[in-house]
Amino acid sequence: MALDPQVEVYLAYQSGLNLPDVSELGIAARFNGHEGLDMAGPLGDGAVISHRFITTPTADVAVRIYTPKSPGPYGGFVYFHGGGWVLGHIDRNDAQLIDFADRTHSIVLSVNYQKSPEHKFPIPHDDCYAGVEWLFANAAKLNIDSALIGVGGDSAGGNLAAGVALRARDQKVKLAYQLLIYPATQLNFDTDSYLTNSEDYGLRRRGMIWFWNQYLNPNDVTNPYAVPGTATDLSNLAPAIIPTAEFDVLRDDGLTYAAALREAGNKVTNRNFEGQIHGFINHAKMVDASYTLRSWIIDQVNVLIKKN
Numbered sequence: 001m002a003l004d005p006q007v008e009v010y011l012a013y014q015s016g017l018n019l020p021d022v023s024e025l026g027i028a029a030r031f032n033g034h035e036g037l038d039m040a041g042p043l044g045d046g047a048v049i050s051h052r053f054i055t056t057p058t059a060d061v062a063v064r065i066y067t068p069k070s071p072g073p074y075g076g077f078v079y080f081h082g083g084g085w086v087l088g089h090i091d092r093n094d095a096q097l098i099d100f101a102d103r104t105h106s107i108v109l110s111v112n113y114q115k116s117p118e119h120k121f122p123i124p125h126d127d128c129y130a131g132v133e134w135l136f137a138n139a140a141k142l143n144i145d146s147a148l149i150g151v152g153g154d155s156a157g158g159n160l161a162a163g164v165a166l167r168a169r170d171q172k173v174k175l176a177y178q179l180l181i182y183p184a185t186q187l188n189f190d191t192d193s194y195l196t197n198s199e200d201y202g203l204r205r206r207g208m209i210w211f212w213n214q215y216l217n218p219n220d221v222t223n224p225y226a227v228p229g230t231a232t233d234l235s236n237l238a239p240a241i242i243p244t245a246e247f248d249v250l251r252d253d254g255l256t257y258a259a260a261l262r263e264a265g266n267k268v269t270n271r272n273f274e275g276q277i278h279g280f281i282n283h284a285k286m287v288d289a290s291y292t293l294r295s296w297i298i299d300q301v302n303v304l305i306k307k308n
Contacts, residue, residue: 003275007276013286063112064094076107088156090112100294152181156184178241228257239268
């Protein structure tokens with residue numbers, strides 16, 4: 001399928017910013033427009049936002065909590081934002097997570113995990129898992145049904161969610177679902193999606209290689225919590241929801257992981273969004289399909305937590 005015309009306009013807008021690739025800028029990309037904090041669209045009014053810190057193995061980490069305005073009991077959801085483990089911040093997900101909290105009747109905990117390369121694996125992973133532990137430990141106080149707690153994230157956050165889901169299974173923590181939005185799951189940079197979408201669609205192949213190099217130490221490349229596609233046992237995992245984008249270098253990461261999860265006997269729902277690019281869940285100001293993706297995700301979660 002051809003690119004969505006609204007995506008073409010978005011890419012032209014990005015091109016007009018004349019930003020070098022993140023692999024050329026390095027961590028300076030945090031300060032020159034690569035963050036894109038204002039593209040997710042207007043904020044709804046269906047949830048109340050609060051802020052706090054939680055203690056993780058190496059730091060006190062900021063989290064943002066979204067509580068539906070309607071009374072509980074609630075489901076629960078722990079979210080990890082994208083940005084290649086280097087960029088990003090919980091600010092960029094308010095619009096999406098207010099909607100998610102309201103429409104799934106879930107309290108959402110968004111974790112501002114520590115960033116690489118200053119904090120390589122396992123630090124971001126440990127921060128995210130600590131968020132899951134915190135939500136389970138405080139479920140009764142927050143009026144959350146602990147049987148309805150899931151995890152999720154986009155891009156690098158999808159990677160973190162997949163790793164957290166593996167660790168939760170290993171530690172006998174039962175998750176209701178894992179939401180992996182165009183996740184980074186493997187270190188194969190010669191897939192069809194990496195090669196055909198390598199330069200012209202926002203996230204580049206060279207940029208993704210650079211991001212992985214910031215996140216991993218050499219001895220982490222076969223650790224399934226860091227690189228979920230290397231897992232030798234994918235059985236008994238939480239049901240997975242995996243949306244991917246046609247013109248995304250990570251498309252085949254998501255499709256391959258969905259197939260492997262399904263082959264291992266897990267429940268998997270996946271959809272490849274034609275005409276779309278990496279990151280489009282954050283582009284609602286310019287791309288209507290961002291809302292389509294948001295609604296599709298919410299519908300799939302509601303099926304799994306039996307809210308429909």
